[in-house]
């Protein structure tokens with residue numbers, strides 16, 4: 035089915051007389067007639083629910099819809115995008131292992147990999163998202179277990195060359211994990227370009243209304259764990275905590291990754307979404323295809339206006355022909371990228387501050403991908419501890435403003451930006 039139809043009707047198919055809308059199953063636990071019935075669930079011999087820390091029907095309906103949207107074989111929801119990326123990485127990386135990651139990724143994920151996972155004994159090498167194949171291949175070690183990048187990076191707005199990264203990963207017998215939060219499966223399906231696992235912060239466009247924090251992991255079902263069994267003992271050798279089940283044997287390429295992440299990581303870490311949050315996420319998904327189109331139209335209109343304005347020094351938006359990522363965007367994002375635009379004011383940090391103070395529609399928020407337009411000056415908020423030189427190196431110079439274009443009229447957004455720029459000297 036077409037992705038537009040999956041957004042509306044995917045994941046949940048009520049039978050005769052059942053609720054039309056996904057039911058919110060607010061129950062921590064589930065009732066069984068015999069201990070034998072429940073025992074089968076604990077042995078992973080039967081599918082079913084016994085405790086909502088591991089799985090809940092409402093969450094699974096929504097995970098299934100996201101799975102269908104990405105064209106994957108299995109999926110799970112998590113309590114946040116951070117949990118999704120942590121689970122995706124930690125599901126295959128143990129102490130002593132190594133990750134190759136794009137340096138152009140979300141700050142939270144960068145900290146997770148560089149600081150927190152390092153404390154767990156997992157090392158990482160960061161590479162530029164536009165590095166050469168030789169540079170990329172040089173980043174691998176014998177301990178490398180995966181490659182990680184973002185389709186469109188938050189906040190740098192770089193575009194990942196997914197095919198090149200997938201080729202390098204596969205040449206080293208490891209999977210490529212792609213965080214597809216900003217593009218969403220409406221604008222890019224990373225599995226079609228060779229990615230093996232896709233993650234999401236559903237907090238962003240999928241929810242789309244700033245209502246519920248959440249995440250998702252989807253398996254493309256193509257990576258052959260057993261063919262590289264020595265690299266992935268967690269998937270390819272018996273799990274003592276499940277009577278010696280070997281995930282890759284029992285659940286195959288299509289199911290092993292998500293089964294293990296659910297049975298082990300969700301069981302032990304408990305980063306579970308609430309059924310209520312999953313319900314809200316599904317309301318967002320029902321209109322994702324319609325909303326993405328408008329977010330992209332507004333992003334393009336605002337980027338073009340800014341690029342022609344005398345008080346603007348530069349604009350980052352891959353929909354602009356002059357953008358360094360335009361060619362990659364034409365390949366991977368032919369129908370549009372996202373609604374997030376970043377730009378620098380010629381007047382520097384002070385001009386950015388004046389500009390933002392005078393905006394009436396665009397609110398100052400630590401958020402993106404919401405129905406309501408919002409903006410942020412990283413130098414005075416998320417990156418406040420850095421000095422001007424450090425900000426420049428981090429790719430968020432003091433004058434940079436990140437604007438997430440919402441679903442309002444683009445004429446009103448441009449008028450708001452124009453009057454705020456008039457207030458800048």
Ligand SMILES: *Cc1c(COP(=O)(O)O)cnc(C)c1O
Pocket residue numbers: 114115116117119140142143184187188213215216234235236237238247248249
């Ligand atoms: C926001 C974001 C995250 C983290 O997601 P949360 O839902 O805030 O935990 C991860 N990756 C990207 C690309 C993001 O934009």
